[in-house]
Amino acid sequence: LDGRAPQGEFASYLAFLAEADRLKSVLRASFLCDLSRRENSAEHSWHLALYALVMAPHSGSQVDIGRVIRMLILHDLVEIDTGDVPIHAANGQTHHGAAQMAAEMAAAERIFGLLPQPLGAELRALWTEFEANETADAVFAKSLDRAQPVMQNIASGGGTWAEYQVTYEQLVERVGVRIERGAPMLWSWLSASAQIYFRR
């Protein structure tokens, strides 16, 4: 918002929402199912919320689906500052490295800090919970975040797996373990569906 916008109690909410708009310009490695382009992190986050709505009965543990959806809506906002780090990039070494985590913490501080308290702290706590991947809600949310690109790759004939020369064993290790932890039946379906793309 430029200097002409009025101030007042809504100004900080709307500054945050205009900043969040930039997530629509953060590109991910995954393609749309029709391969027309790579997807961005905002539409990815929407897709995950829809995954949660549909997959709720298949979570491994009892979850509060409303909290899961909130986490998924917020989970990538830090990428406005850091960009998306593809899970299979640099042979799987960069994702969740110490440098990335420090950058994401700083981004969370800046972006959620645009909001007044206690709202900013509440939303930041949901993001921290998602990242820690310990509570049942976070574990399920994280499993969907890992499952959706697998699905995009299956729907688009293999997608980014060939590009990053991923083996089936790497897929299991980098994403399968987490999907299975949060949504075991979903992983068993996805792994059966994905295997065909890794046959030599």
Place this chain on the structure above:
Amino acid sequence: LDGRAPQGEFASYLAFLAEADRLKSVLRASFLCDLSRRENSAEHSWHLALYALVMAPHSGSQVDIGRVIRMLILHDLVEIDTGDVPIHAANGQTHHGAAQMAAEMAAAERIFGLLPQPLGAELRALWTEFEANETADAVFAKSLDRAQPVMQNIASGGGTWAEYQVTYEQLVERVGVRIERGAPMLWSWLSASAQIYFRR
């Protein structure tokens, strides 16, 4: 999904989620805040869910914010078949015309029909409730759907209002009334912020 995908209880969930992916290719009239391109309906739906999280305390009536977010995630899926009809297009006459409403009903039948029952019927009922705009949850969700493009236009220096030659009176009539009904304080802030773009 092509014929090689395994069947089973997850096949219909994932067929629905792959179909939903097409919402990322439905373009709206509104621009991103940085004017780099028009936004699509999937990322718009994500942005609205974030609006709901932030604006929840400012709803005109008591709402169940979890239901509001669910409605907002689902509300534009019918546009996969019908496309987005800009609210200010054709001098405001096309939006919510009888032909558009019939097409959207058919789209809802097809798209939610991809899901097994009772899930498909449950999600379709949320969409129907949103469209009817009668319950407190729907009225608040609809107010955010109307408020977000106003915000995008303010943040981008007037956006689509000049393109569609919208007057301030038309803005009040086409979107202001609905925003005020669901979120009165938000409308009073937005109308003050928007007025500068309509000065002659």
